[in-house]
Amino acid sequence: MNFNTVHPALEFVCPCCGEKLTSGVGFCVGAVLRHNYQMRDELIWQGAECRPQSQPRLGNIKTVGYFNCDNPACSSWTDCFPEVQYALVIVEDNRITGVESFAVPADAEVAEFAIIEMA
Numbered sequence: 001m002n003f004n005t006v007h008p009a010l011e012f013v014c015p016c017c018g019e020k021l022t023s024g025v026g027f028c029v030g031a032v033l034r035h036n037y038q039m040r041d042e043l044i045w046q047g048a049e050c051r052p053q054s055q056p057r058l059g060n061i062k063t064v065g066y067f068n069c070d071n072p073a074c075s076s077w078t079d080c081f082p083e084v085q086y087a088l089v090i091v092e093d094n095r096i097t098g099v100e101s102f103a104v105p106a107d108a109e110v111a112e113f114a115i116i117e118m119a
C-alpha cells in the first residue's frame with residue numbers, strides 16, 4: 001500500500017522509551033504518492049489517488065500514522081525489529097503542524113490509516 005511519510009525530527013519522542021524519533025511516520029492523506037514531508041510542509045493534492053478525494057474545506061485533518069522506534073534499546077523492540085506504533089498526524093490549514101503519540105482505544109478497532117477528524 002502506498003503512503004506518505006512525515007519526518008518529525010526532534011519534535012516527536014517515542015512513548016515507549018522517550019527517545020527522539022529520527023525515522024519517519026507513515027500516513028495516508030493528500031495525494032498518496034510516497035511523498036516525503038517535513039514538519040510544517042503543505043500537503044500536496046495533485047495525483048491520481050487522493051485521500052480524502054479532495055482537500056477538506058478548512059484543510060484540517062487528524063489521521064492515524066505509523067512508526068517504528070529507532071532506538072534498539074526501546075521496549076517496543078522484539079528480537080531484532082521494533083513493533084509498529086501509532087501516531088496522530090495533525091494537519092491544520094493544509095500544513096502538517098503536529099505529530100503526537102496516539103493511544104489506541106482499548107475498546108475500538110482503528111481502521112488502517114484512519115482519519116479521526118476532518119474539517
Ligand SMILES: [Zn+2]
Pocket residue numbers: 014015016017018019069070071074075076
Ligand atoms: Zn522507543
